[in-house]
Amino acid sequence: MNDGHDLGGRQGFGSVNAEPESEEPLFHAEWERRIFALTLATGMLGQWNIDESRHARERQHPADYLKHSYYENWLVGLEKLLAEKDLVARIEQDAQCFRVPDAAAARKILRTGGPTLLPDATEPRFCSGDRVRVARCQRVSHTRAPTYVQGASGTVVDHHGTHIYPDQNATGQRAGAHLYCVRFEGTELWGSESSSQSVYVDLWEPYLEEIR
Numbered sequence: 009m010n011d012g013h014d015l016g017g018r019q020g021f022g023s024v025n026a027e028p029e030s031e032e033p034l035f036h037a038e039w040e041r042r043i044f045a046l047t048l049a050t051g052m053l054g055q056w057n058i059d060e061s062r063h064a065r066e067r068q069h070p071a072d073y074l075k076h077s078y079y080e081n082w083l084v085g086l087e088k089l090l091a092e093k094d095l096v097a098r099i100e101q102d103a104q105c106f107r108v109p110d111a112a113a114a115r116k117i118l119r120t121g122g123p124t125l126l127p128d129a130t131e132p133r134f135c136s137g138d139r140v141r142v143a144r145c146q147r148v149s150h151t152r153a154p155t156y157v158q159g160a161s162g163t164v165v166d167h168h169g170t171h172i173y174p175d176q177n178a179t180g181q182r183a184g185a186h187l188y189c190v191r192f193e194g195t196e197l198w199g200s201e202s203s204s205q206s207v208y209v210d211l212w213e214p215y216l217e218e219i220r
């Protein structure tokens with residue numbers, strides 16, 4: 009979904025006035041801390057995955073996404089998932105059906121995360137040195153192919169194995185696809201007046217087309 013969240017390479021938004029990392033607080037207000045905690049706590053119930061969570065935030069109207077702050081977007085996504093999964097009513101009806109991790113288990117989950125690497129079920133289509141083009145993904149779904157590389161040509165420099173494919177994972181379908189590191193020249197992405205620096209982007213196989 010190429011929408012309000014996909015701002016990489018876009019112009020007209022002004023300069024980024026980032027706070028120095030040494031001075032930036034973890035949370036700017038107490039409500040942000042609570043939204044962060046609620047999102048993690050409900051996520052640990054196992055009713056959705058990280059790509060579903062991202063997609064829930066992305067499905068806002070673009071104007072709302074850009075208007076909201078970071079944790080306001082988290083709250084919108086959480087409210088959407090709670091409603092779509094009917095989670096509150098289900099918990100009230102039978103809380104025993106849900107496995108709630110204790111503090112020790114929660115710390116372990118946060119430290120280790122969820123593995124994304126899957127066994128290779130198929131041979132990779134591309135190898136290092138292959139020239140590829142990124143397909144244009146104008147789909148109403150979640151995708152990790154940023155707009156600024158779509159339609160651009162690059163060179164495969166590494167193969168990371170088979171990882172969970174986010175486009176399907178966002179709909180609750182756990183499936184894998186080969187993941188590659190692709191190098192793009194700055195002039196390919198930004199035009200002839202750009203710097204000569206290269207940009208490296210990890211992209212799943214379904215995003216890529218062979219250049220012959």
